[in-house]
Amino acid sequence: MATLTLALKANQSLTAPALLVASYVNEKQRSPVVTVKLEDVETLKDGAPAELTSDSGSASYGGLAAVSKLVETFPLLKSKQEPLENEWISRASAFTSPDFKSVENPLAELDAHLTLRSHIVGYTLSVADLAVWGALRGNRAAVSYVRRGQMANLTRWFKYIEETNPWVVAAIETLNAQAKEKKNAEGKKGASFEIGLPDTEKGVVTRFPPEPSGYLHIGHAKAALLNDYFAHERYQGKLILRFDDTNPSKEKEEFQDAIVEDLAMMGIHADVTTYTSDYFEQLYQYCIQMIKDGNAYADDTDQMTMREERGEGIASKRRDATVEENLARFEVMKTGSEEGLKWCIRAKIAADHPNKTMRDPVIYRCNPIPHHRTGSTWKIYPTYDFCCPIVDSMEGVTHALRTIEYRERNQQYQWMIDALKLRPVHVWDFARMNFIRTLLSKRKLTKFVDQGVVWGWDDPRFPTVRGIRRRGMTIGALREFILKQGPSRNIVNLDWTIFWATNKKYIDPIAPRHTAVVTENSVPAKVLGARAAPYTEDKPKHGKNPEVGLKKVAYSGSIIIDQEDAKSFKQDEEITLMNWGNAIVRKISHSLNPLNSNVTGLELELHLQGDVKKTERKVTWLSTEGQELIPVDLVDFDYLITKDKIEEGDNVEDFLTPKTEFHTAALADCNVAELRADDIIQFERKGYFRVDRPFLHGSPAVLFNIPTGKTK
DSSP states (O other): OOEEEETTSSOOHHHHHHHHHHOOOOOOHSSOOEEEEEESOOOOGGOEEEEEEEHHHHEEEEEHHHHHHHHHHHHOOOTTTTHHHHHHHHHHGGGGOOHHHHHHHHHHHHHHHHHTOOSSSSSSSSSSHHHHHHHTTTHHHHHHHTTTSSSSHHHHHHHHHHHOOOOHHHHHHHHHHHHHHHHHHHOOOOOOOOOOOOOGGGOOOOOOOOOSOOOOHHHHHHHHHHHHIIIIISSEEEEEEEEEOTTTOOOHHHHHHHHHHHHHHOOOOOSEEEEGGGGHHHHHHHHHHHHTTEEEEEEEEOOHHHEEEEEEEHOOTTTTTOOOHHHHHHHHHHHTTTTGOOOOEEEOOOTTTGGGGGGOOOOEEEEEEBBBBBBSSSSSSEEHHHHHHHHHHHHTOOEEEGGGGGGGGGGHEEEEEEEEHHHOOOOEEOOOEETTTOOOHHHHHHHHHHTSSSSSTTTTTTBBBBHHHHOOOOHHHHHHHHHTTTTTTOOOOOOOHHHHHHHHHHHHHTTEEEEESSSTOOOOEEESSSOSSSSEEEEETTTOGGGGOOOEEEEOOOEEEEEEHHHHHHHOOOOEEETTTTEEEEEEEOOSSSTTOOOOEEEEETTTSSOOOGGSEEEOEEEEESOOOEEEEEEEOOSSSSSSSSSOOGGGGGGOSSOOOOEEEEEGGGGGGOOTTTTEEETTTEEEEEEEEOOOOOBOOOEEEEEOOOOO
């Protein structure tokens, strides 16, 4: 007998492979021989998501380590093609990242491998199939992509394993059911999603309607995730991604493509993608209907006067024009002529309504600029307030979930539905997600990009999905943080420290540990007692997670240490050289310049029998011999603005932070040369970093510091 313990709150792609292999063993026996236990925690001992314990008491920690131990323990799991199977078992870890971009290439490799194959290895179900299928099934971003069928071989194989082995689905569903049961038993932590949406028993269809005039920011991400949650997780309904492409002056196909990519990266895959421009003819006809019904009129009042009149509740001089006059002017607008540009169409609701959004809002404008999808076919375009309720109703949306800034417009939304006698839609508004010292106005963000305040929409100082990803936020943490805020209507100004603290939980258990020493004033040290010749040893990249792999650590009698550490040493003090052992500081040399207190050299005597637990200082170091030190540029950032909350009337330029980008040149261990773009690591005692540009000979690696939620 053996016992497999799984961390119920861990990333399921890390636990599912071991669960499926254990379930397979039990399927093949008369009675279960592997007991599966679930612990309601994020990690088990040493940060592992899974633990396999044998009868003898020996334990293997980690999902794939448990798989390997099961193969070793139960002969029925042995393969005739053991090397190939072991390769694919180890490659299962490539499918565990919640960041879709990280798994895209491994998915493509798997798809190519499965050409003309029904199984990953051989001709029958193997541990490789179970490990890879389990990793994919437990990864929301990956499984959504697989089910869409964009990689034919991969989708075929995935469905084949599922259909021919129904017990694999049952095992996952049992795991999910127990997770849900435990979650319900302890009560939902954080936000409550029990918001009482009406008529859900009739089916739920939600929509996410971004305007393709910029990149998604974290506020949009909340709207997208909540709509996805209620459509797909809470009610097993349908999610529509609809591009609100009604303003050709601002919209670009570049933004549209980026939105689709960003949503996929977050594991959000709409059931259908539509465009408001698909309905331009119907919207045009609805506007004509409103004019004929006496519910809309043409107006040539200039923008400034219209704003003043609406504010004071004064009716437009054109409000009582005849239906014929209004229709004629709408046709002039349709030509895009100079005369047409003077006019707009306004809904005829009430000039002095207590709710100012109801004071005859504009519903159609003239704009001769070609549209990125329809070209020059149309020169009149509906406003969001007009087309949103109409298209929601036409597309079968049952619940329109939108941010609370639209609350005053809810009455207007309902008026449009009633005026056109359309199918009703339930509206629920939730609080927008605001952060201190952060702008989420697309107009202001666009201005920052255009003025060169930032590098672009993916600048790591930007609150766009691409910006925070480039800074080092993982998609899993982003989803968790946003969903924990829930659909509450309480408006709060969130602190970024909580956001980044959530991210640390995701990266700390898997980030490889490396070493870097700041180049400026680094201190050379002679190590007495070191071997005469340099040598290297393989050491774990992560002290608590062996699955992260091994790295080379070089040792010699010549090392360098950070100036800040060297300054803290005392004569004859015993210190710990991390990943080596203890040493005694025998000599400290200082600069001869009386104005400079820098340490210029050290002599350390190894004392490897010393107790590392008793030393006060544990320092990082690098051998200058036995390896090629890799130059790195460590980049840190500050907020773009200095004020926690920009008030209405504030001039943003008055609150720009003078300097927001900080570079530190350093040297890193030889293993850093192997890092790729988007890898996340920890430079020990310096923090977590994301690789923005990998090392190329002649050009240092560029790494961005990832905040951890700690205030400096």
